[in-house]
Amino acid sequence: VIAQSTNQRTDIVLGLGQLHAAKEADTVLVCLGLGSCIGLSVYDPVSKVGGMAHMVLPSSSEGRSNGQQSPKFVDCAIPLLLDQMKELGALRSRMIIKIVGGAQMVNMNGSIGVLNIGDRNVEATKSALTSLGLPLHGADTGGNHGRTARLFLNSGKFLVSIAGGAGREL
Amino acid sequence: MVGQEIGVGTLGFRGVPVGEISQLVGGPETESVGIYLTVSGSASGHIMLMYDPQMAHGFVDMLMGQPPGSTQSLGDMEASALGELGNIMGSSFLNALADATGLTLMPSPPIVMRDMAGALLDVIAADILLTQDDAFVAETSFNAPDRDITGQFFVIPTRDLLKALMDSREAA
Numbered sequence: 001v002i003a004q005s006t007n008q009r010t011d012i013v014l015g016l017g018q019l020h021a022a023k024e025a026d027t028v029l030v031c032l033g034l035g036s037c038i039g040l041s042v043y044d045p046v047s048k049v050g051g052m053a054h055m056v057l058p059s060s061s062e063g064r065s066n067g068q069q070s071p072k073f074v075d076c077a078i079p080l081l082l083d084q085m086k087e088l089g090a091l092r093s094r095m096i097i098k099i100v101g102g103a104q105m106v107n108m109n110g111s112i113g114v115l116n117i118g119d120r121n122v123e124a125t126k127s128a129l130t131s132l133g134l135p136l137h138g139a140d141t142g143g144n145h146g147r148t149a150r151l152f153l154n155s156g157k158f159l160v161s162i163a164g165g166a167g168r169e170l
Numbered sequence: 171m172v173g174q175e176i177g178v179g180t181l182g183f184r185g186v187p188v189g190e191i192s193q194l195v196g197g198p199e200t201e202s203v204g205i206y207l208t209v210s211g212s213a214s215g216h217i218m219l220m221y222d223p224q225m226a227h228g229f230v231d232m233l234m235g236q237p238p239g240s241t242q243s244l245g246d247m248e249a250s251a252l253g254e255l256g257n258i259m260g261s262s263f264l265n266a267l268a269d270a271t272g273l274t275l276m277p278s279p280p281i282v283m284r285d286m287a288g289a290l291l292d293v294i295a296a297d298i299l300l301t302q303d304d305a306f307v308a309e310t311s312f313n314a315p316d317r318d319i320t321g322q323f324f325v326i327p328t329r330d331l332l333k334a335l336m337d338s339r340e341a342a
Contacts (some may be wrong), residue, residue: 015189017303033198033288036296053232056292056299072299104204105293106281117296146289148199163201163286 009152014039017072019053021084025154032148034101036118037143038074038125039149041098042085043156049090050153057117058124074124078132098138098170099117099125100149100160107144118142137169185304188295189323194307195220198288203244205256206281206293209264212273213331216294217260218324223284229255249282255282259323273334295327300331 001020001166002013012020013030016037020029029052031039040053060073071077082092102122122141129136140147140160150159150167161167192198203226209215221229227241232240233251241248260277266274283290298305308325327335 017189017299029195033192033200033286033291035285035289035292036293038179041317056296105283105285117292146286146292149288163284163289 014052015053016054016056017070017077017124018072019051019077019079019081019084021049021051021090022153023047023049023088027153028153029153030149031101034147034149035103036101036121037148038101038121039097040078040081040125041100041149041151041158042081042090043096043151043153043158044085044090045096045156046093046094047089047091048153049085049088050151050156050158051081051085051090052149053081055121055125058120059107074121074128080126082132092134093132096137096156097129097134098158099136100140100147100170102141102146103143103147105144105146122165125136140170175245184307186307187270187303188298188305191305191307191326192287192291194324195248195287196222198286198291200287201243201285202287202290203252204283204285204290205252206285206290207256207260208278209260209275209327209331210278211275213275213327213334215275215325215327216297216332217256217263217277218290218294218326219256219259220287220324226252226284226322244282244284252282256282263323263325267335277333297328298326309341 001018004011009026011028011030013032014020025048028105029050031052031054040052040055050060055074055077058071058074060068060076069076071080102118104118126136145162148161158170159167160170195202201223202220203223205219207217209217228238230241230248230251231238233255257280261308264275305326
């Protein structure tokens, strides 16, 4: 996690497989350059507690991932982030949850890489939220382009931008 | 196609956390052109050449024999020229590696992409992070005699290729 402070705000930039929960009003949680990864944004507008996770892979229990417990996996990151937010005073029933990312950056036949990773990350995130009984309030996912996501804890504003483009609110 | 010699610096592997690879090209949000190939054969891995868009345009001018500054955007023709650069760089690197190790290593056809560096590198990160947190990155610069063009060339072996490289080095 990289924190960059100016007079007005502190940007907390989450790298691959990192998550962070905070309640300081001047904090902005950021995921830069998401491709197939998912940026999960959670905000409680009453306590103004916010959290973000930069998730890379769908599941800690399948194939070569071999049971590693790490927030780089969707199934590990989501409960961990919700726990950290609860400790700061967030209530589940008030949580506004949005996701961005899950793009398919390359389309290769016979690729050695992880196939359809973007789509599978989106599906894993949605099903993890469903099984926790949490509704999804917004999503900008799929396609074949990168995205940057910013959550402003003072207002709950959530901005998504693409390369060379202005941000739009989700 | 090029008709001139492109100098390539020495390749040395070093360990970098997967999440920090994008810092080598100016950070995850920096717009970049990536030329991506996978490696298959005796072992697998990833090759990604990354440039800032201006530099990629400079390469297209060089490859297509145009004066510097001619290329202003990446269409199909330009992407195809950069793909050819990926072919040349990838094959010569893999041939050298094969000669040194006795492994059979083949490059895939290249894919040329333009986007945020982090998004381009996700293609590799997802595969590497499945089994480990660090990548071994070979980084090099190269240049042409008549113009000032440098670029980065990342070779990221998966665990089996890295092991094969280590084994062959021990055997030598």
